[in-house]
Every structure is written in structure tokens, then in C-alpha cells.
Amino acid sequence: MTPEDIQATSLRGFHAAVWPCLDVWSGSVPGPLGVAVSGGGDSIALLHIASAWAHLRGRDLHVLTVDHGLRVEARSETDFVAGLARELGHDCTQLTLNGLRPVQAETRLARQRILAAACARQGITTLLTGHTRDDQLETFLMRARQGSGWYGLGGVDLAAPSPAWPEGRGLSLVRPLLGCTRSDLRTGLRKAGQDWCEDPSNQDRAYERVRMRNLLAGDDALRERVRTLQTSFSVLRRAEQCGLAKEMGARLHAFADGSLLCDLTNLRPSRAERLLSLAVQFAAGHARMPRRSQLRPVLDALGQEGARFTCAGAWLQLEGAGQVRLARDPGLVQPGWVDGVWDGRFERAEAKTEREIHPMSARSLPETGADWRALAPGRLAQIRSIWRQMSLLSHRDAAEGVVF
Numbered sequence: 001m002t003p004e005d006i007q008a009t010s011l012r013g014f015h016a017a018v019w020p021c022l023d024v025w026s027g028s029v030p031g032p033l034g035v036a037v038s039g040g041g042d043s044i045a046l047l048h049i050a051s052a053w054a055h056l057r058g059r060d061l062h063v064l065t066v067d068h069g070l071r072v073e074a075r076s077e078t079d080f081v082a083g084l085a086r087e088l089g090h091d092c093t094q095l096t097l098n099g100l101r102p103v104q105a106e107t108r109l110a111r112q113r114i115l116a117a118a119c120a121r122q123g124i125t126t127l128l129t130g131h132t133r134d135d136q137l138e139t140f141l142m143r144a145r146q147g148s149g150w151y152g153l154g155g156v157d158l159a160a161p162s163p164a165w166p167e168g169r170g171l172s173l174v175r176p177l178l179g180c181t182r183s184d185l186r187t188g189l190r191k192a193g194q195d196w197c198e199d200p201s202n203q204d205r206a207y208e209r210v211r212m213r214n215l216l217a218g219d220d221a222l223r224e225r226v227r228t229l230q231t232s233f234s235v236l237r238r239a240e241q242c243g244l245a246k247e248m249g250a251r252l253h254a255f256a257d258g259s260l261l262c263d264l265t266n267l268r269p270s271r272a273e274r275l276l277s278l279a280v281q282f283a284a285g286h287a288r289m290p291r292r293s294q295l296r297p298v299l300d301a302l303g304q305e306g307a308r309f310t311c312a313g314a315w316l317q318l319e320g321a322g323q324v325r326l327a328r329d330p331g332l333v334q335p336g337w338v339d340g341v342w343d344g345r346f347e348r349a350e351a352k353t354e355r356e357i358h359p360m361s362a363r364s365l366p367e368t369g370a371d372w373r374a375l376a377p378g379r380l381a382q383i384r385s386i387w388r389q390m391s392l393l394s395h396r397d398a399a400e401g402v403v404f
Contacts, residue, residue, distance in 0.1 A: 011188035014049050014180060021176040022053050024393060025159055026126050032060035034124035036115055037085070039065065039077040039197035042130035044084070045185040046177055048194065050128055051088040062122050063092040066111050070102055077197045093118050104207060109164070116168035117339075124171070131156060131175040134182040134213070137223065140230045141212040151274070154237025155230055158393075159386050161379070165287035166341045169375055172386060240271070242391035245384045247275055254282060254376040256355035257365060258328060258345045264302060265322035272299060276324065278383070282376040283326035284313030285344030298324065317360060330363035337366075346372040 026033045035050050037043040047063065054061035063085040067074040078094045085092035095114050100107050119127055136155040143152045158175055162168025177185070189196060205211055216223045251263040252275060262279040264272040273295055280290045290312035301307050302322050309316045315329045333343055340348050343364070349371040357365065366372045 011045055011048050011185070011192060012052075013188060014045070014177075014185070015052065017179055018049050018176045019053050021158070021174070022050065022128075023057075024389070025172075025174045025176075026059070026128075027057065029126050031123040031125060032062040034062050034064055034115075034119050034122065034127040036127055036129050037063050037065050037081045038130075038199070039081045040130070040199060040202075041186045041189060041196040042132050042177065042182060044081075044194060044196040045180075045189055046128060046130040047081075047084065047088070048189075048192070049176075051090065055089065061090045062124060063090050064095065064115055064118055064127075065092065066095045066097060066114060068100055068107050068111065069096060069098045070100060070107070071200075073197075080197060093122065102201075104209070112162060112164040113167050116162050116164040116171050119171050120167070126172050126174055127162070128174050128176060130177055132177050132180050132182050132185065133227070134216070136178060136230055136234075137216055137226045138209050138212040140226050140233075141215065142208055145208075149270075150233050151237055151240060151270075153230065154233040154235075157237075157241075157386075158390060161287070161382050161386065163287050166285070166344045166347075166375060167339075168287070169341075169347075169378065170382065172382070238390055240274075241387040244271065244274060244278075245387040245391065247271065248278070248380065248384050251275060252279055252380065254374065254380050255358065256353070256374055256377075257357045257361045258285075258374040258376055259283065259358045259361040260326045260376060261319075262324045262326060263322060264299075264324065267322075269299070278380075279324065279326050280312050280314045280316075282379055283315075283328055284332075285328060285375070286313060288312065315360060315364075325358070325360055327358065327361035328364035333364045335367070341375075342366045342370070342372060345376065346374055349373040 022033075033050070033054065035047055037047050050061055053059075063081065065078045065081040067078045082092040082094055095118055097107075097110050097114060100110055115127065119125070139155050140153055156175065156178075158178055160173050162171040162173055164171075186196075201207065202210060205214070216226065247267070251267075253261045255261075260279050260283050262276060264276060267275065273292065276295055276298065277290055280295070281287060294311045298309050298311060298316055298318075301309075301318060304318055305320055307318045310329050310331075313329050313332050315327050317325045319325050328343065328345060335343065337348070346366055352371045353373070
């Protein structure tokens with residue numbers, strides 16, 4: 001299929017909005033660009049748009065699709081995705097999950113893990129997903145009901161590290177359709193004569209997201225109010241992430257033994273909480289955010305030198321005014337190498353390196369004699385890079401009037 005054929009059958013009207021995002025986040029990344037395609041309208045539209053971009057830019061695009069093993073129709077849906085990928089001139093990896101319960105949070109994490117592992121095998125470091133503006137509005141209502149603050153109400157980010165850990169180390173997720181609506185994308189698919197699959201769970205009111213979707217569909221005024229609020233909070237969220245990226249460079253230091261030092265001196269409470277939350281994740285070796293209630297005792301005790309706490313898998317010790325030393329909670333260490341990773345915190349190193357070991361981390365390191373490299377410094381650098389890039393995009397978009 002020629003680039004002209006691709007152009008004629010894809011959603012040309014969205015190219016001007018989506019292609020600049022692909023150029024920024026994927027244009028200079030080596031290796032193939034991954035795109036996760038479920039077979040639903042949003043991801044099928046993304047596949048067409050990304051395919052046209054890849055052909056015209058001379059880039060390799062690799063399609064990944066997952067059968068969650070929960071519906072008999074799912075296998076034919078992944079076959080449909082694989083067939084479309086071949087028609088568009090791209091390789092496709094079909095993945096299958098087994099033994100899952102029909103719980104959205106569990107299926108989402110399992111999907112992220114299997115996608116991350118497949119990306120690693122294919123040399124993919126950027127994975128596109130088909131989240132839309134509608135997903136943002138639904139997320140806003142769900143988080144508002146849960147009592148989220150303005151930072152959470154800013155919604156999902158245009159780009160973020162993979163939530164799968166440690167499988168997703170080094171993998172970034174990019175959501176280039178956040179400025180597009182679900183209905184507009186489907187209209188484009190119909191005009192192109194392109195079918196898609198409908199998952200019946202998207203109509204099941206047992207799921208909160210479906211209830212929020214129905215609420216928004218029946219009230220245009222509510223939809224517009226939510227859109228306005230979410231957009232405003234998103235601007236604030238990006239600004240906060242820009243500030244956090246700077247603070248991380250100056251105040252959060254990850255060492256070769258997996259320990260960290262976090263300086264919270266003179267930070268406003270909300271930013272201190274977010275910085276400490278990141279430090280806990282890095283030290284514990286997972287991607288789970290600690291609850292605010294878990295961080296509160298630590299923040300309240302700042303200045304009490306020598307005080308120690310455990311929090312969400314991390315061990316914390318207060319040092320001086322506002323400084324916190326962190327390491328893995330030794331009581332929760334899971335010894336043993338799994339797929340080349342030890343306890344979610346270290347990967348095998350090609351050669352033994354000299355490293356300084358802090359007493360706090362000595363009880364939670366790999367066995368003596370193993371050559372290993374801490375993952376925390378790389379995770380820290382990845383998040384800083386993504387947030388700084390989003391900040392640069394925000395300034396450029398404001399000047400040019402572009403919205404991704």
C-alpha cells in the first residue's frame with residue numbers, strides 16, 4: 001500500500017492536530033514506534049492516523065493488541081486488528097492474558113504489564129494509546145467523586161512513564177488523541193469506510209466510567225462545564241510538573257545502591273507531598289502512588305532528626321531540617337532475580353561497578369557478588385525529561401495556539 005493509498009483511507013482531518021504530537025514525542029526516538037490497538041473506534045482511528053504518519057516519515061510502526069481472555073469474541077477482535085495492521089503495512093503482535101477477573105483496575109494493570117514486556121522484546125520505547133478528550137472528562141468526574149484535588153483533576157497526561165513496573169522501565173506512553181472527541185473519530189472512520197469492534201463492557205453500568213460516560217452524554221451543559229474545568233486544571237498540572245521537574249533536579253538524589261535523599265526544606269506542603277511521594281515510589285521499587293494518609297506522619301515530623309517510618313514499601317529516616325533518607329523497607333524485600341530484575345529495584349549489570357552503600361540500604365540489596373545497577377536513577381531521569389518536555393510544549397502551544 002502506497003503512502004497515497006494510506007492518506008486516502010485514513011482520517012486526514014486529524015493529521016494536523018495529531019502529527020505534530022507524534023513528531024515531538026516519537027520523531028527522534030530510535031527503533032519502532034508502538035501503538036496499542038484494542039479494536040475499538042478510538043484505537044482503530046489512532047492506528048490509521050499513526051500509520052499515515054509512519055509511512056510518510058519513513059518510520060517503523062509496530063501494532064500490539066491484547067486478548068484479555070474474558071470474552072470469547074476477543075480472539076476474533078485481535079485477529080481483526082492484526083489483519084488491519086497487515087493491510088496498512090505493519091507488523092502486529094497478538095498477546096493473550098489468562099486467569100483474570102473482570103475487574104477493570106486488574107485488567108488494566110495486567111494489560112500494561114504484558115504490553116510493556118512485548119515492547120521490550122521489540123525494542124519499543126514509546127507506545128501510543130488511544131485515550132481521547134472523552135476519557136479526560138470521564139476521569140475528571142470519577143476523581144471529583146473520589147475527592148481528588150486540583151492536581152488529580154488535571155486528568156491524564158499527554159505523556160507519562162509506563163505504569164507497569166519493573167516491566168515498563170524505559171517505556172513511555174503517549175496519548176496523542178487527547179484533543180479529539182470519540183464521536184468525531186468515529187465519524188471519520190465511517191467516512192473512510194472503516195469498521196471497528198464494540199466491547200459490550202463499555203455499556204455495562206456496573207463500571208463507574210460507563211456511568212460517568214452516560215451522565216455526560218445526556219447533558220451538554222455539564223459536558224462543557226467539565227471540559228472547561230478540566231482544561232484549566234490541566235494547565236495548572238503542567239505548571240506544577242514543570243516546577244517539580246526543577247525541584248527533582250535540585251532536591252531529589254538517587255544513588256547507585258538504590259537509596260535516595262529528598263530535601264523538602266522550605267517547600268510548600270502540596271509540593272513537598274508530591275516530591276516525597278515520588279521518592280517513596282523510587283525507593284520501594286514500584287509504580288504505585290502512596291496514599292496521602294501514609295505520607296502525613298512523615299511530613300508532620302519533619303525536623304525530628306533520626307525519626308524513622310515505613311511507608312508503602314519504603315523505609316524513611318529524617319536527617320536534619322526537612323531532609324529525608326529513603327531505602328527499600330528491608331522487611332518487604334523479595335529476594336531473587338525475575339526476568340533480570342531483583343526486587344523491582346535493580347537490573348543485572350554487564351560489569352561490576354564501584355558503589356557506595358548507605359547503611360539504610362545495606363539490608364535490602366542483591367546477594368553478595370551479583371553485578372547489579374539501580375533502576376531508581378533512570379526512572380527519576382525519565383520522569384524529569386517527560387515533564388520538562390511537556391512544559392516546553394505548553395509554552396510553544398500557547399504561542400502558536402496548538403492544542404494536543
